[in-house]
Amino acid sequence: MYDLLLKGGHVVDPANNRNGRFDIAIRDGRIARISPDIARSEAAEVLDVSGLLVLPGLVDIHVHASSEFQGPVAHRMLALAGVTTAMDMAGPIDDVLAIAREHGAGINLACLNRVKPGEMVDSADPSAKELRDGIAAALDRGALGVKIMGGHFPLTPEANGRVFEIANELGAWAAIHCGSTENRSDLTGLREALDLKGRNHVHIAHINSYCRGAVKDPQLEAIQAIEWLTEAENLVTESYLAVINGTSGICIDGIPESDRTRACLQQGGYPATEEGLRRAILEGFGRVNVIEGDRAVLRTGPEAVAVWEAAGTNVGISFPVNPPMPRLMLAAARDRAGRFVVDALATDGGGIPRNFTISAGLRLVELEVLTMADFVLKACTVPARLLGLTAKGHLGEGADADVAVVDAAAAEVRTTIAAGQVVAHHGVVTGRSTRIITLERGRKAVEAAGLQPIVTDLAESGFYKPHTA
Numbered sequence: 001m002y003d004l005l006l007k008g009g010h011v012v013d014p015a016n017n018r019n020g021r022f023d024i025a026i027r028d029g030r031i032a033r034i035s036p037d038i039a040r041s042e043a044a045e046v047l048d049v050s051g052l053l054v055l056p057g058l059v060d061i062h063v064h065a066s067s068e069f070q071g072p073v074a075h076r077m078l079a080l081a082g083v084t085t086a087m088d089m090a091g092p093i094d095d096v097l098a099i100a101r102e103h104g105a106g107i108n109l110a111c112l113n114r115v116k117p118g119e120m121v122d123s124a125d126p127s128a129k130e131l132r133d134g135i136a137a138a139l140d141r142g143a144l145g146v147k148i149m150g151g152h153f154p155l156t157p158e159a160n161g162r163v164f165e166i167a168n169e170l171g172a173w174a175a176i177h178c179g180s181t182e183n184r185s186d187l188t189g190l191r192e193a194l195d196l197k198g199r200n201h202v203h204i205a206h207i208n209s210y211c212r213g214a215v216k217d218p219q220l221e222a223i224q225a226i227e228w229l230t231e232a233e234n235l236v237t238e239s240y241l242a243v244i245n246g247t248s249g250i251c252i253d254g255i256p257e258s259d260r261t262r263a264c265l266q267q268g269g270y271p272a273t274e275e276g277l278r279r280a281i282l283e284g285f286g287r288v289n290v291i292e293g294d295r296a297v298l299r300t301g302p303e304a305v306a307v308w309e310a311a312g313t314n315v316g317i318s319f320p321v322n323p324p325m326p327r328l329m330l331a332a333a334r335d336r337a338g339r340f341v342v343d344a345l346a347t348d349g350g351g352i353p354r355n356f357t358i359s360a361g362l363r364l365v366e367l368e369v370l371t372m373a374d375f376v377l378k379a380c381t382v383p384a385r386l387l388g389l390t391a392k393g394h395l396g397e398g399a400d401a402d403v404a405v406v407d408a409a410a411a412e413v414r415t416t417i418a419a420g421q422v423v424a425h426h427g428v429v430t431g432r433s434t435r436i437i438t439l440e441r442g443r444k445a446v447e448a449a450g451l452q453p454i455v456t457d458l459a460e461s462g463f464y465k466p467h468t469a
C-alpha cells in the first residue's frame with residue numbers, strides 16, 4: 001500500500017528523461033513508483049492532479065529566512081511558492097535555526113552565515129586567523145558556509161580573497177554578493193570578485209543585480225557578465241526574475257547605512273539620504289516589506305513611511321531597479337557547448353515578497369525563452385546537485401518525495417509536497433517542521449537546536465565538482 005498517489009499529472013523530470021503523463025506513488029517519504037497507470041486502490045490517499053504539472057520541488061539557493069527578512073513568514077511563503085529546499089543567504093545561523101524551529105513549514109533549509117564586520121569579525125579587514133576561527137565556528141553551529149555581503153557590509157578586497165581561500169580549505173560553501181571597500185556592487189564588483197577568487201570554488205549571487213546600468217547600458221552589462229562567466233571556472237551562479245530588489249531601510253546620521261540603498265535611490269533620481277528615502281517611500285519607488293497576516297507584502301505611501309519611522313528605520317525595503325533585459329538574458333544564456341552560463345534560477349526571496357520562480361519562470365517557458373525541461377533543470381535539478389543532494393531535484397524511483405504541483409496556465413502552485421507530506425495545498429500551509437542541510441561537523445548543533453539534520457558532503461557536490469547542465 002502506498003501512502004499517497006498523485007494521479008494523472010503531467011510529469012516534467014529531465015534528470016530521468018520524463019516529460020508526459022505519469023502517476024507517482026509515494027511511500028515513507030520517497031517516490032516508490034512512477035508509471036503511466038497506478039490503480040487508485042493501491043494508495044491510502046489519492047490526489048487527482050490531472051491537468052496539472054508535476055515537477056520536482058523547487059530548490060532555491062538564494063532566499064532569506066532570518067528575523068531581518070520577515071523570517072517568521074518566510075517558511076510559509078516558500079512552501080506556498082513550491083519551494084521544498086532553500087538556502088538562506090545571510091544568517092546569522094543561530095537566528096535562522098531559531099526561526100526554523102518556531103515557524104517551520106515542512107521544508108529543507110541550508111544557511112550561509114554572513115561575514116559582517118562587528119558581527120562575525122571585528123573590522124572590514126579581518127586577518128586570516130580571525131576569519132578561520134569565525135568560519136569554523138559558524139560551520140560548527142550548523143552553517144553550510146559563509147557569504148560576503150559586499151553590497152551592504154563590504155570587506156577589503158584582500159579580506160574577500162581570504163574568505164574564499166579559507167572557506168575552500170574548510171570544504172565549506174563560499175558565496176559573495178559582489179562589492180568591497182574598493183568596488184561597488186555592480187559590474188566592477190563582479191570583475192573584482194572573479195579576479196579575487198582565483199582557482200577557489202565560489203558562488204556569486206544574483207548576477208542580474210550587477211547589470212542595472214551603473215557602468216553602461218544594462219543590456220551591454222549583461223553581455224559583458226555572460227562573457228566573463230563563460231570564461232570563469234569553479235563558479236556557481238544564480239539570477240532572479242523579479243523587478244524589485246531587497247535591501248535595508250536603516251539610516252544612521254541621516255544617511256542610509258547600506259550602499260545598495262544609496263545606489264537604488266540614485267538610480268531612481270532621489271538623493272542618497274534619509275530624506276530622499278522618505279520621499280521615495282512616499283512616492284512609491286521605495287516599498288517597505290511589511291508582515292501582514294501570514295505573509296510579507298510591499299507597502300508605500302504615508303502608512304509605509306509611518307511603519308519605517310516606528311521601526312527606527314530598521315525595515316526591509318525593495319526598489320524596482322532590475323531592468324528586464326539582463327533578467328531575461330541571464331536566465332537564458334548558454335555557452336558555445338549549449339550549457340547554461342548561469343547555473344540556477346533563484347529568487348533572493350523567502351521573506352522578501354518575490355518568490356517568483358514559478359510565476360515568472362513559466363512565462364519564460366510560454367515565450368519559449370526556456371523549454372519546460374530547461375526550467376526544471378535550472379529551478380530544481382541543478383541546484384539540488386550543487387548542494388550535493390542526490391535524492392532531490394528529480395522524481396526518479398527512490399528519490400525524496402519533494403514535489404510541486406503547478407497550474408501551468410495560471411502559473412501558480414497548487415500543492416507542495418516535501419518528504420511525502422503535503423506542506424501547502426491551495427494556499428493553506430500545513431507543514432510544520434524544518435530539516436536543516438548541514439555539514440557533518442554541524443550535525444550536533446542542528447540536533448541540539450531541536451531540528452532534524454540532512455548532512456551533505458560538499459566535497460562530492462556540484463559546488464566542488466563539475467555540475468554543468
Ligand SMILES: [Zn+2]
Nearest residue numbers: 062063089348
Ligand atoms: Zn540575498
